Amino acid sequence: MNRKIAIDPITRVEGHGKVTLHLDENNRVKEARFHIVEFRGFESFVKGHPYWEAPLLVQRLCGICPVSHHLTAGKAVDQIVGVDPQDLPETATKIRRLLHYAQVFQSHATHFFYLASPDLLFGTDAPAEKRSIMEVAVNNKELALKGIQMRKFGQELIQAIAGKKIHGISVTPGGVHKGLRKEERQFFLDGKAVPSVDTMIRWSLEMVAFLKEYRSKNQEWLDSFAAFPSNHLGLVTPNGALELYDGNFRAIDAMGKTIIDQEPDTRYQELFGEATEVWTYLKFPYLKSLGREKGWSRVGPLARLNVCNYIPSPLAERERQYFKSLTDNKPNNSSMHTHLARMIEVLHCAEQMKLLLEDDTLDKGELVRQGKHRNLGIGVIEAPRGTLIHHYEVDDNGMITKCNLIVSTTHNNEPMNQAVKWVANNVLDGKPEITEALLNQVETAIRTFDPCLSCATHALGQMPLKITLFDAEGKLLDERTRS
Amino acid sequence: MRKANCSMNAQEVKRSLLVGIGNSAREDDGLGWAFVERVEQEGLFKGDCLYRFQLNLEDAELVTKYKRVLFVDAHKGELPNGYSFRKCMPDAGADFSTHQLSPESIVYLSQQLYNVRPQAFILGIQGYKWGLKEGLSEQAQENLEKALKGFLQKRNGSNLILY
Numbered sequence: 001m002n003r004k005i006a007i008d009p010i011t012r013v014e015g016h017g018k019v020t021l022h023l024d025e026n027n028r029v030k031e032a033r034f035h036i037v038e039f040r041g042f043e044s045f046v047k048g049h050p051y052w053e054a055p056l057l058v059q060r061l062c063g064i065c066p067v068s069h070h071l072t073a074g075k076a077v078d079q080i081v082g083v084d085p086q087d088l089p090e091t092a093t094k095i096r097r098l099l100h101y102a103q104v105f106q107s108h109a110t111h112f113f114y115l116a117s118p119d120l121l122f123g124t125d126a127p128a129e130k131r132s133i134m135e136v137a138v139n140n141k142e143l144a145l146k147g148i149q150m151r152k153f154g155q156e157l158i159q160a161i162a163g164k165k166i167h168g169i170s171v172t173p174g175g176v177h178k179g180l181r182k183e184e185r186q187f188f189l190d191g192k193a194v195p196s197v198d199t200m201i202r203w204s205l206e207m208v209a210f211l212k213e214y215r216s217k218n219q220e221w222l223d224s225f226a227a228f229p230s231n232h233l234g235l236v237t238p239n240g241a242l243e244l245y246d247g248n249f250r251a252i253d254a255m256g257k258t259i260i261d262q263e264p265d266t267r268y269q270e271l272f273g274e275a276t277e278v279w280t281y282l283k284f285p286y287l288k289s290l291g292r293e294k295g296w297s298r299v300g301p302l303a304r305l306n307v308c309n310y311i312p313s314p315l316a317e318r319e320r321q322y323f324k325s326l327t328d329n330k331p332n333n334s335s336m337h338t339h340l341a342r343m344i345e346v347l348h349c350a351e352q353m354k355l356l357l358e359d360d361t362l363d364k365g366e367l368v369r370q371g372k373h374r375n376l377g378i379g380v381i382e383a384p385r386g387t388l389i390h391h392y393e394v395d396d397n398g399m400i401t402k403c404n405l406i407v408s409t410t411h412n413n414e415p416m417n418q419a420v421k422w423v424a425n426n427v428l429d430g431k432p433e434i435t436e437a438l439l440n441q442v443e444t445a446i447r448t449f450d451p452c453l454s455c456a457t458h459a460l461g462q463m464p465l466k467i468t469l470f471d472a473e474g475k476l477l478d479e480r481t482r483s
Numbered sequence: 484m485r486k487a488n489c490s491m492n493a494q495e496v497k498r499s500l501l502v503g504i505g506n507s508a509r510e511d512d513g514l515g516w517a518f519v520e521r522v523e524q525e526g527l528f529k530g531d532c533l534y535r536f537q538l539n540l541e542d543a544e545l546v547t548k549y550k551r552v553l554f555v556d557a558h559k560g561e562l563p564n565g566y567s568f569r570k571c572m573p574d575a576g577a578d579f580s581t582h583q584l585s586p587e588s589i590v591y592l593s594q595q596l597y598n599v600r601p602q603a604f605i606l607g608i609q610g611y612k613w614g615l616k617e618g619l620s621e622q623a624q625e626n627l628e629k630a631l632k633g634f635l636q637k638r639n640g641s642n643l644i645l646y
Binding site for chain 1: 536539540541543544575588591592595596
């Protein structure tokens with residue numbers, strides 16, 4: 001008799017998820033499904049609105065990474081006003097990059113300190129009430145304080161550029177609204193009001209060192225937990241460097257073989273297909289050249305460090321080389337190593353923020369440029385959680401007639417299903433019941449991807465987790481809910 | 484979120500903080516903001532005022548800078564007088580998201596991380612409608628008036644200083 005288990009809701013991810021496990025007659029996992037059961041329909045919502053509203057509207061998808069949506073929509077509407085990325089005013093590009101680095105920095109710091117660190121510090125065996133930021137505050141005060149300060153630094157910088165920490169406005173079609181004056185930059189350099197950007201670099205290095213030491217003590221678990229072969233997708237520069245704001249697609253397979261390389265982001269429709277399943281609102285993007293079954297890819301920090309040749313920041317590049325040494329320069333397919341990859345990106349962002357904050361041209365020169373209007377705009381960016389794609393089509397009056405959004409968590413849909421399956425296969429071990437260990441480890445595996453289910457489904461996240469267990473005939477065997 | 488104008492000198496500013504939580508674009512969810520707006524407009528409060536969509540982790544640091552903090556938020560359940568006023572006790576709670584912490588969690592974190600525990604209160608005002616629309620429902624507006632009246636009584640009372 002086949003059986004089915006469901007976990008609903010999943011905690012400490014941003015949004016609301018549900019997991020079901022389908023068992024066979026021997027209580028082995030036949031199939032694992034990570035369901036997204038919320039729906040908002042933003043793609044329909046923006047239709048009929050003028051194109052210039054897109055960067056303002058779509059950032060309301062999310063309170064976690066609104067800047068990423070703001071910038072990606074901005075890149076798309078640049079094209080609608082006839083401005084390609086290379087034609088954007090230099091100051092505008094720098095401001096957008098600084099805004100993006102601040103966003104990735106604060107988002108990654110938030111995930112590491114407040115969502116992931118309880119898994120690492122207290123382990124998956126610890127009771128649920130202990131595996132929280134509140135316990136981190138009690139037991140690892142210094143870590144929690146640095147987390148708050150790092151998140152705050154990024155948020156303050158976002159506010160300085162966009163006017164608000166959440167849902168601010170910096171982008172205008174073809175440029176930015178304002179530059180950053182010397183006294184505004186000084187706020188982040190002198191360390192008087194907030195710890196300086198140099199302190200951010202130092203703390204980022206400390207966090208990388210913390211994870212390296214942690215790995216030395218927990219190597220077997222970190223290397224093997226929820227590890228599975230996958231393709232990896234991300235943006236790179238023409239030289240193959242890590243690129244978060246504007247680059248070309250590169251995808252490699254689990255062994256490092258190139259699948260696509262230096263493909264312009266505007267070709268995404270030719271490169272990717274999107275499959276749907278009846279049990280989730282989340283789509284399943286895949287590389288058309290490999291098909292639905294083999295064409296899915298991881299995105300995000302782990303994938304980005306796997307696909308790039310180098311990081312254009314000296315300290316982060318040094319740590320990337322350590323990261324690559326863990327797998328003899330082969331792609332890293334260990335999901336738990338995403339935490340280290342994420343912290344290396346935090347370091348990269350801190351180094352890049354310092355360079356830009358010390359740039360005296362950030363309030364000089366042209367801020368906006370326009371060309372000949374077009375009816376199509378596609379923007380792609382590496383958001384904190386991975387490759388983010390916005391596509392808009394407009395009529396001759398500039399009204400949006402089509403919108404398609406492929407968010408990072410959507411790319412990671414199949415990988416998250418694979419991670420859940422790995423846990424179920426390794427923890428269930430023939431017992432058709434939902435144990436605390438299963439619940440915790442499924443969450444830990446999903447959390448490595450830092451999914452933002454609100455973005456992925458375009459829904460307002462509330463975040464509970466439910467696991468359900470079904471047999472082969474669809475009979476409910478067990479169910480547990482955590483809220 | 485937006486920050487209201489401060490009306491006090493430097494010393495007084497650090498005495499009290501009023502935090503309106505909510506979203507004025509979601510009907511009665513705007514009660515927290517509406518309360519702070521009225522208090523500001525009528526000069527009923529002399530400390531700092533803040534508007535928040537939700538409380539964030541860094542607010543744990545912010546509240547340490549004040550002796551007293553009053554969180555004002557819309558309340559979904561039934562309240563006997565249309566509003567409730569209670570002490571905000573530290574509670575680790577079970578907040579699962581990083582962008583939506585409870586006032587109790589904020590006070591808990593300020594105590595754990597900074598060894599500072601401001602005197603904190605929660606003013607909950609009963610709302611009824613939560614759709615995508617600006618403006619309060621008639622009943623919520625009535626509750627807002629009651630809450631303002633209750634706030635003034637507390638403010639003027641001898642057992643609680645809120646200004």
